[in-house]
Amino acid sequence: MNEEKATLKERLVAIMKYTKKSKAITLMSAVLLVVVIGGAVMLGGCAGKTNSEDTNTGIMTPNLTTNTKIENLLALIMSSPLESSNLGDYIAAHQEEYDAIIKMDAEALPYLFSEFEKGGQTGLKSHIMESLCRNILAGEDIKYANTDPQDWYDTYKAHMRSMLEKYSLEFLKEHNPKGSLVLNRVDVEISPEKLLSFIKAYDEKTRMLTIDEVEWVIQGDTKRVKALGLDADLDFPNGYYIYNESDQQTSLKVAEDVQVDLVNWHDLANPSLTNVNGLAERMAEYPDRDPLCHLALKDGVIVGILEQYRP
Incomplete structure (x- = not known):
């Protein structure tokens, strides 16, 4: 069992290795399929079906x-x-x-x-x-x-x-x-802006996070696939693709009470809840790998960080 966990950890670490390609397009390694099949990175959930659903927001309404x-x-x-x-x-x-x-x-x-x-x-x-x-x-x-x-x-x-x-x-x-x-719909309208980014650096003194914004392109999004000139058959071994439009990096302020959820190496099904200091420690532990995270922003300030390697 320990050998299996070690192997899975090695494969997941390999996924985190990020190298920019020409024309700023990045393809995640096919080994990510191992993590997806195991449901390893995120803890999923499934709700019972209701009889009425708002097709615009997914918010359920009474029947x-x-x-x-x-x-x-x-x-x-x-x-x-x-x-x-x-x-x-x-x-x-x-x-x-x-x-x-x-x-x-x-x-x-x-x-x-x-x-x-x-x-x-x-x-x-x-x-x-x-x-x-x-x-x-x-x-x-x-x-x-x-x-x-x-x-x-x-x-x-x-x-x-x-x-x-x-x-x-x-x-x-x-x-x-x-x-x-x-x-309800009002709650959804005030939900924060989201960014998918590789985290490049964190300055503890200024509480500034330097990021490189990227995009998940889903294989079924034919319009986006065509617009980027991607091959739906060859470029999507796992059903999605990471696209990086430019090399430009951005720095954003991190809220003092920011909640950070990182991949838990010892229990991949359950993320580790920490703070920005925990993120900094993770980055110091793996200095040559940039964490891929969803960033939640409120008024331009990062209020939530979720490390995630599949859509």
């Missing part, structure tokens, strides 16, 4: 049929035992109905979230909805000590908004497929 079904099930759960004020008693008395909503998984979340969006959800129904949401979210939930359902929802949404400020909606849909459903 009327699903709404009615959930409302009927909630009404049954709340129907008895009326003499009890214990949430557990209502769930225990109607475990089948409760489980029916749980089995809907992510499909139930748009309705449940939309009810909390109305505000003031503190009664029996809201306590049941909070329990349902948190059970469905599972590992995507947050640590929360308060017992106010509305406050839990507001806190959770604020958490997801803060994540959106650092990363893209696509990133959240991959890593928090259920939780990302809490975001």
